[in-house]
Amino acid sequence: MLVFCQKCGKQIPDGAVFCNFCGGQQGVVAGGPPPAPGYPGAPPPPGYPPQAPPGYPPQQAPPPTHPAAYAPAGATDLKCSSCGAPLKPQGGLTLITCDYCGTATTLGSGGWSVIQKHFMLDNRIDQETALQAGGKWLDQGLLRRNVAKNAELLEATLRFVPYWIVPTSVTADIQGLKGGGVTTLNTGQGAAQTGLKIGLSILAGAAAAAAANQRGGHVQMNQPQPVRVRDRINVFYQIPVVGVRGYNKYQPDDGYTFNVQGKSSYDKKKTGGVETLDGDVTEQExxxxxxxxxxxxxxKEARKRVDTLESFVPYFQQSPGELLHAPVWFVRYRHKGTKEMFILIDGNASKVIDGERPSVSLW
Structure with missing residues (x-):
């Protein structure tokens, strides 16, 4: 049925809360009648099966269709294409979430358009639980004791932060050397593995020397020759990219991923009034x-296959991404009255995303 704005009289979509033309709020409009029970749908197009074969997972309902671009790039006074509520881009924002219906609008090369895939994760922890998770992370490590106890809490804030989730596959041809005592010195876990190899070599040499001394003979060490390795690796990542410039601390850089299996369609009501950030990072970026x-x-995965990585040639394939508003606790603290540090806690999984902590703290 045809519906017209109560203020300006122009035709608007059925069920719209705000007019797309004047922005005037409308009264409650009843939706159309439900379809008759058992009414057969239209036949499938030629060449398509009438239903999914047995064993296939159920198909998700397609997202509602919106115009590819409904406003020019320079527009400063927009209307939400879903409910008609006014949108006012500010400060160079290119990603806006409607305060009324939650529809996400982004600025691309063709102008303002609606993001078809907009999801969220529920926040499942309170501030106390977030601080406990952060405190356990602070005290991890042989050279850290009572870091959380000696930390001065400065801030613990929950925000729903926009992330672009980009499915990315990498196929890489690698070449390197393995064996022969050839190692690549890295930091972190790689350094530990390197130290283990060196330690084993020293122990093996010492054992051989002791045995030769007992026999009154000489030690003859046969150094194995390195083997050249050619291999291909295939890895897949659901990479989160923070959608707000200047929020570099919110960007995971060690492979952390959100629980996208637990996502649901974005609903403003589920945020519980918690601050929900808009963004200014485009999907292309x-x-x-x-x-x-x-x-x-x-x-990093390739370096696990060889001792010395000589060649790494990657090939990338990316699938269409989606926008995810994730609950993130930002905890800021001062350690022993000196340097300020931070911790990010995933409010959905109660896990530390990233953070800073002292390398040594024994008292």
Whole structure:
């Protein structure tokens, strides 16, 4: 049925809360009648089966269709294409979430358009639980004791932060050397593995020397020759890219991923009034950054296959991404009255996303 604005009289979509033309709020309009029970749908197009084969997972309902672009890039006074509520881009924002219906609108090369895939994760922890998770993370490590106890809490804030989730596959051809005592010195876990190899070599040499001394003979060490390795690796990542410039601390850089299996369609009511951030990072920018992170993660995986990585040639494939508003606790603290540090806690999974902590703290 035809519906007209109560203020300006122009035709508007059935059920619209605000007029797309004047922005005037409308009264409650009843929706159309439900379809008759058992009414057969239209036949499938030629060449398509009438239903999914047995064993296939159920198909998700397609997202509602919206115009590809409904406003020019320079527009400063927009209307939500879903409910008609006024949108006012400010401060260079290119990603806006409607305060009334939650529809996400983004600015691309063709102008303002609606994001078809907009999801969220529920926050499942309170401030106390978030601080407990952060405190356990602070005290991890042999050289850290009572870090959380000696920390001065400065801030613990929950926000729903927009992330572009970019599915990225990497196929890489690698070449390197393995064996022969050849090692690549890295930091972190790689350094520990390198130290283990060196330690084993020293122990083996000492044992051989002791045995030779007992026999009154000489030690003859046969150094194995390194073997050249050629291999191909295939890895897949759901890379989150923070959608707000200047929020670099909110960007995971060590491979952390959100529980996207537990996502649901974005609903403003589910935020419980918690601050929900808009963004200014376009999807194209997120795709480029996700590719650079995928290369970093894949190269780290390649170094596990060889002792010395000589060649790494990656090939990337990205699928269409989606926008995810994730609950993130930002905890800021001061350690022993000196340097300020931070911790990010995933409010959905109660896990530490990233953070800073002292390398040594024994008292």
């Amino acid at each position: 997120a795709n480029q950054f996700a590719q650079s992170l995928a290369q970093k993660y894949a190269e």
